[in-house]
Structures are given as C-alpha cells and as structure tokens.
Amino acid sequence: MFLKSSFVLSVIAAASYTCQxxxxxxxxxxxASVINMNGIxxxxxxxxxxxxxxxxxxxxxxxxxxxxxxVSPTGGxxxxxxxxxxxxNNDCVATGGHLDPGNVGAAKCTAAKPDTCQEGDLSGxxxxxxxxESGSIPPQSYNDKYIRFSGETTTIAGRSVVIHNNGTxxxxxxxxxxxxxxxxxxxxxxxxxxxxxxxxxxHSGTSSGGQVVATMAxxxxxxxxxxxxxx
Ligand SMILES: *[C@@H]1O[C@H](CO)[C@@H](O)[C@H](O)[C@H]1NC(C)=O
Ligand SMILES: [Cu+2]
Numbered sequence: 001m002f003l004k005s006s007f008v009l010s011v012i013a014a015a016s017y018t019c020q021x022x023x024x025x026x027x028x029x030x031x032a033s034v035i036n037m038n039g040i041x042x043x044x045x046x047x048x049x050x051x052x053x054x055x056x057x058x059x060x061x062x063x064x065x066x067x068x069x070x071v072s073p074t075g076g077x078x079x080x081x082x083x084x085x086x087x088x089n090n091d092c093v094a095t096g097g098h099l100d101p102g103n104v105g106a107a108k109c110t111a112a113k114p115d116t117c118q119e120g121d122l123s124g125x126x127x128x129x130x131x132x133e134s135g136s137i138p139p140q141s142y143n144d145k146y147i148r149f150s151g152e153t154t155t156i157a158g159r160s161v162v163i164h165n166n167g168t169x170x171x172x173x174x175x176x177x178x179x180x181x182x183x184x185x186x187x188x189x190x191x192x193x194x195x196x197x198x199x200x201x202x203h204s205g206t207s208s209g210g211q212v213v214a215t216m217a218x219x220x221x222x223x224x225x226x227x228x229x230x231x
Pocket of ligand 2: 164
C-alpha cells in the first residue's frame with residue numbers, strides 16, 4: 001500500500017483543526033530521522049505542537065534491537081538527540097554530545113523529573129527502547145514538552161538521533177525537515193549514510209523511501225490525533 005504523504009498530512013491538519021488550539025500541530029515544521037545502519041532500522045518523527053506544547057514524538061523500530069544484542073541488564077537501548085549531524089561513513093562519534101542547551105549536564109535524570117534531564121536525553125525522560133526477541137519494536141508515541149524547533153542553540157533541526165547499547169553508540173541518523181509540500185520521494189531528505197551530514201534522499205529506492213515517509217506520517221497522524229483527543 002502506498003500513501004501519499006500530502007494526503008496523510010491533510011489528515012493531520014484536519015485532526016488539529018477539530019481540536020483545541022492549545023495543542024495544534026504545526027505540520028509544516030515536522031522533523032524526521034531515519035536510521036539504517038548495523039542492521040538497525042528505526043524511524044523517528046518530531047511534530048511540533050503549538051503554544052509551547054513541545055513535540056509529539058513518534059518512534060518505530062523495524063529491526064536490530066534484539067534481546068540477544070542488548071548488553072544492559074535492563075534489556076533497553078538508550079537514545080538521544082546529539083548536537084551534531086552524523087559524520088562520513090555513518091560515524092556516530094562525530095555527532096558529539098547530547099543536546100543540552102540548558103547545561104543540565106550528565107547528572108542522572110529521572111523520567112519522574114524530566115526537567116532534570118538534558119533536552120536531548122529522550123530515553124532518560126521517556127524510557128529506553130526495550131529490546132524484543134525479533135528486534136522490532138511496535139510504533140510508540142509520546143509528548144515531550146522540552147523539544148524545540150527553533151533557535152540556534154535549542155533547535156533539534158540539523159542534529160541527529162543516536163541509539164546506544166549500554167553506552168556504546170550503535171546507530172545514528174540525521175534529523176531533517178519533513179517537507180509536507182513535496183511528494184514522498186522528494187520530501188524525504190534525510191539519509192543517515194550521507195557524508196558530512198548532507199541530507200539527500202531517503203534510502204536509495206524512492207518507492208521504499210516514500211513508503212517509509214508515508215508510514216511515518218501515518219504514525220504521527222494517529223499519534224497526534226490520539227494525543228489531541230486525550231486533552
Ligand atoms: C555496561 O556498562 C557498564 C557501565 O559503563 C559497564 O560497567 C559494564 O561493563 C557494561 N557491560 C558490558 C557487558 O559491557
Ligand atoms: Cu546518545
């Protein structure tokens with residue numbers, strides 16, 4: 001099944017119009033990250049909510065995060081927004097440290113007190129990606145009040161998502177704007193394998209790239225719709 005992202009995004013728009021202004025989705029500023037390396041395939045979308053609502057985050061892991069692979073006794077994988085894009089040849093070390101514009105530092109944060117966490121410490125605030133037998137994790141979504149989409153030091157744009165295994169960086173992908181006005185093949189600008197953080201095309205095949213984008217958009221539509229209805 002192939003869905004045009006423009007269609008899906010109009011669903012998002014319709015959902016936001018019918019609900020409270022307080023939590024309207026700013027569809028034009030959605031950011032995405034597609035990770036595809038070391039057998040780990042994961043898709044992330046970050047949809048801004050108006051009026052300082054932060055972001056609705058949508059995550060889907062297609063493969064790679066198996067129980068067998070997980071080192072940590074918790075059976076989980078940490079993941080964060082890091083300050084820099086992915087380096088040449090999928091170099092996750094080049095992404096630098098965690099996004100931390102508030103200089104919270106590496107002090108142990110807890111999900112119960114997310115303001116003690118670095119803005120980029122997504123697993124600290126929302127829990128680790130839990131390993132499964134198959135390595136795929138069904139789509140999940142949550143609201144993050146801290147993620148920002150603007151400001152030179154605060155925006156998540158142009159940065160990266162890094163997945164860790166007991167601290168070790170095992171996969172990463174750039175965060176890029178998800179352009180609703182283009183067709184799926186051209187709107188998909190992120191490529192974790194692109195050198196020096198350049199955004200090019202999503203995977204190599206446009207149809208599979210379009211499918212990923214459509215699936216992601218559908219996920220966000222559902223997630224945002226669910227979040228809006230929950231208010
Ligand atoms: C996991 O990380 C902890 C903390 O850095 C370390 O002490 C431990 O040896 C690691 N476990 C494995 C199996 O690598
Ligand atoms: Cu990290």
